[in-house]
Amino acid sequence: xxxxxxxxxxxxxxxxxxxxxxxxxxxxxxxxxxxxxxxxxxxxxxxxxxxxxxxxxxxxxxxxxxxxxxxxxxxxxxxxxxxxxxxxxxxxxxxxxxxxxxxxxxxxxxxxxxxxxxxxxxxxxxxxxxxxxxxxxxxxxxxxxxxxxxxxxxxxxxxxxxxxxxxxxxxxxxxxxxxxxxxxxxxxxxxxxxxxxxxxxxxxxxxxxxxxxxxxxxxxxxxxxxxxxxxxxxxxxxxxxxxxxxxxxxxxxxxxxxxxxxxxxxxxxxxxxxxxxxxxxxxxxxxxxxxxxxxxxxxxxxxxxxxxxxxxxxxxxxxxxxxxxxxxxxxxxxx
Ligand SMILES: [Zn+2]
Numbered sequence: 094x095x096x097x098x099x100x101x102x103x104x105x106x107x108x109x110x111x112x113x114x115x116x117x118x119x120x121x122x123x124x125x126x127x128x129x130x131x132x133x134x135x136x137x138x139x140x141x142x143x144x145x146x147x148x149x150x151x152x153x154x155x156x157x158x159x160x161x162x163x164x165x166x167x168x169x170x171x172x173x174x175x176x177x178x179x180x181x182x183x184x185x186x187x188x189x190x191x192x193x194x195x196x197x198x199x200x201x202x203x204x205x206x207x208x209x210x211x212x213x214x215x216x217x218x219x220x221x222x223x224x225x226x227x228x229x230x231x232x233x234x235x236x237x238x239x240x241x242x243x244x245x246x247x248x249x250x251x252x253x254x255x256x257x258x259x260x261x262x263x264x265x266x267x268x269x270x271x272x273x274x275x276x277x278x279x280x281x282x283x284x285x286x287x288x289x290x291x292x293x294x295x296x297x298x299x300x301x302x303x304x305x306x307x308x309x310x311x312x313x314x315x316x317x318x319x320x321x322x323x324x325x326x327x328x329x330x331x332x333x334x335x336x337x338x339x340x341x342x343x344x345x346x347x348x349x350x351x352x353x354x355x356x357x358x359x360x361x362x363x364x365x366x367x368x369x370x371x372x373x374x375x376x377x378x379x380x381x382x383x384x385x386x387x388x389x390x391x392x393x394x395x396x397x398x399x400x401x402x403x404x405x406x407x408x409x410x411x412x413x414x415x416x417x418x419x420x421x422x423x424x425x426x427x428x
Contacts, residue, residue, distance in 0.1 A: 094151065094218075094221045094222065094225055095150075095151070096143075096151045096152070096153050096222075096225075097150065097151065097152040097153070098152070098153050099129060099133060099152050099153070099154055100133070100154065100155075101132055101133040101140040101154035101155055101161075102133070102135050103132065103133070103134075103135065103137060103138055103139055103140035103154075103155075103161070103162050104140055104155045104156075104159045104160060104161050104162065105159060105160040105192075106159055107158065107159060107160070108158070108159065108160045108193050108194065109160065109189075109190075109193050110193075111189070111193035111194040112194065112230075112234045112236055113157065113194055113195060113196050113230055113234070113236070113238075114194060114230075114236055114238050114239075114244060115181075115183065115191075115194055115195045115196070115238070115243075115244050115245075115246060116195070116196050116197075116198065116223060116226060116238065116244065116245050116246070117163065117164050117191075117195045117196070117197045117198070117246055117247070117248055117251060118198050118200065118219075118245070118246070118247050118248070118260045118264060118266075119141060119163065119197060119198065119199045119200065119247075119248045119259050119260050120199070120200050120202045120203075120204050120207075120209055120258075120259050120260040120261055120264075121144065121199050121200065121201050121202060122202070122203055122204055123201075123203075124201065125144060125146035125147070125148075125150065125152075125201040128144050128199055128201065129144050129152050129154065132144070132154055132199070133154060138162060139162050139163065140154050140155050140161045140162050140163060140197075141154060141155070141161050141163045141197040141198065141199040142154065142155045142156075142157060142161050142163075142196050142197050142198065142226075143196075143197070143198045143199065143222060144198075144199040144200075144201065145198060145199070145200050145201065145215055145218050145219055145222065146201045146215065146218075147201045147202065147211075147212045147214070147215050148212070148214055148215070149212070149214030149215055149217060149218035150218070151218055151222055157196060157226065157229055157230065157233065158233060160190075160192045160193055161192060161195075161196075161197050162192060163192065163195070163197035163199075163248075164191040164192050164195050164197060164248060164251045164252070165190060165191070165192055166179070166184065166189075166190055166191045166192075166251065166252065168188060168189075170323050170324065173252065173254040173255035174252050174254075174255050175254075176188050176189075176191070177322070177323060177324065177327070178252065178253055178254050179191075179250060179251050179252065179253065180250045180253055180409070180410075180411070181243060181246060181250050181251065181411070182243070182410060182411070182424070182425045182428055183243065184250075184251055185428055186352070186424075186428030191251050195251075196226055196230075198219065198222065198223075200215060200219065200260055200264075201215070202260075202261075204258045204259070204260075204261050207261065207263065208258075208261040208262055208263040209247075209258075209260040209261020209262060209263045209264035210261070210263040210264070210265070211264070211265060216265055216268065216269065219269060220269055220272045220273060223245065223269065223273060224273065226238070227240075239275070240270055240273045240274060240275025240276075241270065241275055241276065242266060242270065242277075242411055243411055245266065245269065245270060245273075245275075247259065247260050247264060247266070248260065298319065298320035298321060299320045299321070299322075299383040300320065301380040301381075301383050301384060301385055302320045302321060302322055302326065302380065302381055302382070302383050303318050303319075303320040304380050304391075305326070305330070305377045305378070305380035305381035306318045306319070306320070306326060306329070306381070308377050308380075308391060309326070309329035309330070309332075309333060309377065309381075312333065312336070314329035314332070314333075316328075316329050322381060322382055322383065326381050327350075327381075327427065327428075328350035328351070329350065329381075330374075330377065330378045330381045330426065330427060331350045331351060331352050331356070331427040332348050332349070332350035333373075333374040333377050333378065334356065334360070334371070334374040334375075334378060334423060334426075334427055335347075335348045335349070335350070335356055336348055336370075336374065337369075337370045337371035337372075337373055337374030337375075338356070338359045338360060338361075338371055338374075340369075340370035340371075341361075341369040341370040341371040342359060342361065342371070344359040346359060352424065352427040352428050356427070357420055357423075357424060360419075360420050360423045361419075362417055362418065362419035362420075363375055363395055363417070363418040363419075364395060364400075364416070364417050364418070365395055365396070365397075365400050365416070366395060367394075367395040368393060368394045368395065369393065370393065372393045372394060372395050372399070373391055373393045375395070375399070375403075375418050375423070375426075376390075376391045376392075376393070376399055376402075377391060378423075378426040378427065379399070379402040379403065379406055379426070381426075382406060382426060384402040384405060384406055385398070385402065386398045386399050386401075386402045387399065387401065387402070395418075400416045401416075403416050403417070403418050403422065404416045406422070406425075406426070407422060410422075410425045412425060
């Protein structure tokens with residue numbers, strides 16, 4: 094494809110040891126030329142790898158092997174860019190600056206006018222560009238970027254609080270993924286624009302989260318009961334899952350509150366009818382994420398309320414909403 098090169102000084106050389114596996118779509122909220130100029134201006138301290146115009150032209154500003162300054166995240170819980178506020182499990186679990194492992198595409202458009210919708214030429218150019226990016230990343234890093242909504246994402250999913258309208262709710266993710274031959278599934282981004290389901294990273298006081306925090310404290314966690322999902326609650330939730338596995342399966346895990354390969358290896362799939370100590374830890378983790386598990390509360394029995402909460406969480410977390418709490422669900426809950 095035809096790509097104009099115009100190098101921006103706003104980047105790191107290299108990616109701090111990370112390899113890119115996530116493509117992030119943005120909206121410029123300005124003209125194509127204006128965006129290219131601004132993202133090449135040292136004063137902006139911002140950039141993207143590519144900018145796509147409404148006419149379908151593409152300019153590259155930053156080499157794929159270098160980190161662009163487009164999705165800066167924060168490790169400070171009070172920041173609107175805090176990694177734990179992302180709706181993407183990978184962003185939360187990695188906890189590092191998302192610029193290390195992302196490739197950014199800016200799309201010319203004004204959110205107030207388009208809400209992220211692309212022109213036909215622009216959409217075709219984006220599809221071709223993503224195809225090109227995937228083949229280059231394969232060639233350079235030996236990585237195949239999956240064609241799905243966990244790897245082709247919006248800025249609003251990296252930083253829902255700071256960037257809720259980038260690239261906009263009409264951005265054609267599904268059409269792009271279909272054109273690339275991928276499978277369309279319901280995703281985390283939906284939760285950003287509808288109030289139907291709570292965010293997996295509720296950022297305001299939530300009674301379910303308080304209940305879980307109290308439950309963890311009754312078991313020695315010693316965390317603040319503030320109704321907010323954050324690093325301390327996550328650690329308590331993971332420790333609780335580890336304890337649950339030890340009690341239910343005799344796993345002998347070290348209870349360190351850190352989700353790792355040892356914990357992932359012993360977690361078993363829980364389903365409707367399951368009843369053991371691990372179910373308590375699942376119920377608590379769902380509540381810690383802000384979900385109601387129904388009237389029976391934390392009873393260690395995987396009933397209808399727990400199943401409903403699992404499905405709701407899975408939908409928002411971008412997992413297959415099958416109501417089975419297996420490794421992927423526990424990993425997402427604990428990371
Ligand atoms: Zn953006």
